[in-house]
Amino acid sequence: MTEKYKIYLSEDTKSRLINDAELFEFTKNDESVNLNAFLKTLIVNYFDQYRHDSDSLLANIMQDLSELSSISKKDAAFLADKIVSTYIKADRHQSGKNSALTLTVSGSSYEILKIIENNMLAETSLSQYLKDMFNAYLSIPRSEREAIIFKDSYEDISRALKEHKVLSFTTTTSGDNKAYYVEPYIIAPSKEEQCNYLLCFDRRAKKPRTFRISRLRSVFVTSDTFAVNPDIQEELREKALRSPHSVGLTVQAVVRLNPYGVRKFKAITKNRPLVSKIEGDLYYFDWPELQLEEYFKRFGRDAIVIGPESLKEKIRKFYYYGLREYSR
Template sequence: MTEKYKIYLSEDTRSRLINDAELFEFTKKDETVNLNAFLKVLIVNYFDQYRRDSEALLNSIMADLTGMTSISDKDASLLADKIVSTYIKSDKVSNSKNIAVTLTVSGSSYDIIRIIENNMLRGTSLSQYLKDMFNSYLSIPRDRREAIIFKDTYEDIEKALKTHHIMTFTTTSSERDHSFTVEPYFIAPSKEEQCNYLLCRDIRSQTPRTFRISRIRSAFVTSDIFEIDENLQKELQEKAVRSPHSVSATVSAVVKLNKYGKRMFKVITKNRPIVSKIEGDLYYFDWPELQLEDYFKRLGRDAVVIKPASLKEKLRKYYYYALREYSK
C-alpha cells in the first residue's frame, strides 16, 4: 500500500532535515537529495522512541501537578498536554513560514502513519504530529541522530562488539561489488563532524581501518569469532579519543603558518589537529598523517609543511597537479 500525505514544515525544519539527508547520503539516481526516503526511515526508526519520550514527559508533568495541587487526574492530563504544546513544542508559535512537503509512504512507514492516525493525534493533525516528531529528532545531537537513522547497522555492530564476531559490509564510498571483512573494536564519535566511526582491523590487509557508520551498508555479523589484540586495542582506543575518522600512522610534523594561516587555523575547526607546541611561526603536531594532509590542504600557501618529508611531498604534488590542470 502506498499513500501520499501533505505535511507542513517550517523553512528551518525542512532545511535541517535536508542537511541530515544529504550528510547521511540519501540520494536519488541523479545524486540529488532524497528527502522522502530519509523521512520514511526517520518515521520508522524514531516513532517508538518519540512516543515513549512524549508519554514520559507528560506523565512527569502530570505527577508534579497532582503532587503539588488538588487538581484532578483528568485536568492534570489536559494541562500537561497544553504545557507541552505551548511551551515545549515551540515550533507552533514561531513566525517561520511553513512549506508544504509531500510525503509518500509505503510498507513499514505506511503502517506507522496508520498507527499515528488511529491512536496518537488527540485533537491535532497528522501534519502537526509529524512536525513535532521531526523537531524532537532535530533537538538530539547529530551523532545520536545518526544512530537513529542507521538503527539496524548500529545494532549489528554492537552485537559484534559484545561477542567479538567478525563482520562483513559494503560502503557507499567503495565500489559496489567490494565488501570488507573486519574485526570490530570500537564505535567512536567525531566531535567536529558529529558522526560516528567504526574502528576495526581489516582482515585482508591486516591493517587498522575506520568507517563512518552512516556509509556502511549490508552489515552482516558472521559466526566467526576473533581474539582481541591488546596492542591494537590500545592503539585504536587512543585513536577513538583523538581522531576516530583517521587511523593512519601518527607522525611528528612541523608546519609554518604566516599571519593569514594562523588566522585560518583558528577559524577552521573541523578536523583541526591538536598543536603540541608553537614556536613563532612554527606549529608542531603529533597527529595522523592523513588527517594533517586533509586539513592543511584547506590552508593553501598560508601553511607550508616543513616536515616530515612524506607529508610535504603529498602537499607539493596536490598543488602541482592542481596548478597543471588550471593552467590548461
C-alpha cells in the same frame, strides 16, 4: 500499499532535514537528495522512541503537578498537556512561513502512519504530529540522530562488538561493492562532524581501519569470532579519543603558519589537529599524516610543511598537479 500525504514544515525544519538526508547519503539515481526516502526511514526508526519519550515526559510533568495538593488529577493532566504544547512544542504556535511537502509512504512507514492516524490524533493533525516528531528528532545531537537513522546497522555492530564477531559490509565510498571483513573494536563519535565511526582491524588488509557508520551498507554479523588483541585495542582507543575518522600513520609534523595561516587555523575547526606546542610561527603536531594532509591542503601558501618529508611531498604534489591543470 502506497499512499501520499501532504505535510507542512517550517523552512528551517525542512532545511535541517535535507541537511541530514544529504549527510547520511540518501540520494536518487541522479545524485540529488532523496528526502522522501530519508523521512520514511526516520518515521520507521524513530516512532517508538518518540512516542515513549513523549509519554514519559507528559507522565513526569503530571506526577510533579499531582504532588501539589491544590491541583486535582484532571487539572494536572490539562496543565501537563498545556506545558508540553506551549513550551516543548512551541514551534506549532509560530507564524513563520511553512512549506508544503508530499510524503509518499509504503510498507512499514505506511503502517506507522495508519497507527498515528487511528490512535494519536485526538487534538492535532497528522501534519502537526509529524512536524512535532521531526522537530524532536532534530533536537537530538547529530551523532544520536545517525544512530536512529541507521538503527539496524548499529544493532548489528553492537552485537558484533559484544560477542567479538567478525563483521562484513560494503560502503558507499568503495565504488565497486567491495566487501570488507573486519574485527570491530570501538564505536567513537567525531566531535567536529558529529558522526560516528567504527574503528576496527581489517582482516584482508591486515591493518587498522575506520569507517563512518552512515556509509556502511549490507552490514552482516558473521559466525566467525576473533580474539581481542590488546595492542590493537589500546591503539584504537587512543585514536578514538583524538581522531576517530583517521587511524592512519601518526607522524611528528612541523608547519610554519604566516599571520593569515594562524587566522585560518583558528577559523577552520572541522578535523583540526591538536597542537603539541607552538614556537613562534612553527606549529608542532603529533597526528595522523592523512588528516594533516587533508587539513592543510586548504591553506595554500599560508601554511608551509617543514616536516616530515613525506607529508611535505604529498602537499607539494597536490599543488603542483593542480597548477599544471589550471595552466592548460
